[in-house]
Amino acid sequence: MDKTEHVALLTAAELKEFLKKIHSGVEGWEEEKSEVIIASMLEHIGSSDSLLRDTYIYGTFCNLVLEKRLDESLLGEMLGACLTDKLLFHGIGEVDTDSVFTRSFTTLLIALILYSDNESHFLSAKTVSEVKEKLIVYLDAENDLRGFVPGKGWAHSIAHAADAFDELAKNPFADMEMQAELLGALWNKAFVSDSVYLHDEEERILVPILDMLNRELDFEIIESLLQKLPADILQQKEFLQEENYWFLMANAKKFLKSFYMQIEGKDELGKVQQTIKECLTAL
Secondary structure, eight states: OGGGTTSOOOOHHHHHHHHHHHHHTSSOOOGGGHHHHHHHHHHTTTOSOHIIIIIIIIHHHHHHHHTTOSOHHHHHHHHHHHTSTTTTTTTTTOOSSTHHHHHHHHHHHHHHHHHHHHHHOOSOHHHHHHHHHHHHHHHHHOOOOOSEETTTEEOOHHHHHHHHHHHHHTSTTOOHHHHHHHHHHHHHHHSOSSSOOOSSHHHHHHHHHHHHHHTTOOHHHHHHHHHHHHHHHHHHHTTSOHHHHHHHHHHHHHHHHHHHHHTTTOGGGHHHHHHHHHHHHHO
8 A cells, every 4th residue: 555655644542542432433534634544544453452353443344344435446556465475465474472472463453355356356366376376485484373472362363364265266366276286285285283273173174175175176186185195294203302293283183173073974075074084084
């Protein structure tokens, strides 16, 4: 959003007070102030203050997008701003720092914009492809896997990224080739060995995977990944510390059990379910 470069942004305290009035109904959204307010919201999107970050900034973005208060050109500009080192890749690679909040809540905003595009179709194929590339790079590079952070609220980077992947998977430009790429990125993040997912991350990762299976993703791609999984995990055991190996096993079993239950009773996925059962038995 280049035109906001010379705008005097609100401080976190000023923004919090303003958005509080919006949420309480004391003030309404004023179009003439929208440029500076949105720029300030992007500036503070990763605040460590969970009330400002989650309730006021993200909550306001939700309301504005769902109520179609922002025009499509502005949403496109916001999306471009999201895909930068300042937001989506801010502090990428860091672990246990507050930079995760910026990255994580940026992916939620990306998901909102993609949701709006899925209804109105204002993004070009080139832009959707760029979003896909950036999200895949981001997910692969995200190392801060914390869910809830005491005193600061939800980070939940992987769950939030999965939300963005889900909206991208629903996009009209998301052909089978793109869906296979999205699946590969999500699959790799489901089976991590750095820590054990504690806050239903496996459930959120499954949402876009199931949506893609319900669309046009070839079931054989999933079955192939499942069939190779036991050998892949055994191979990793050779170079992982013992604790990390058990982290990986715990994540694998949680993911597979959730996957199995999610497709229970779906006749068209019976073969996939059987392959999951065989995979779990092999583990």
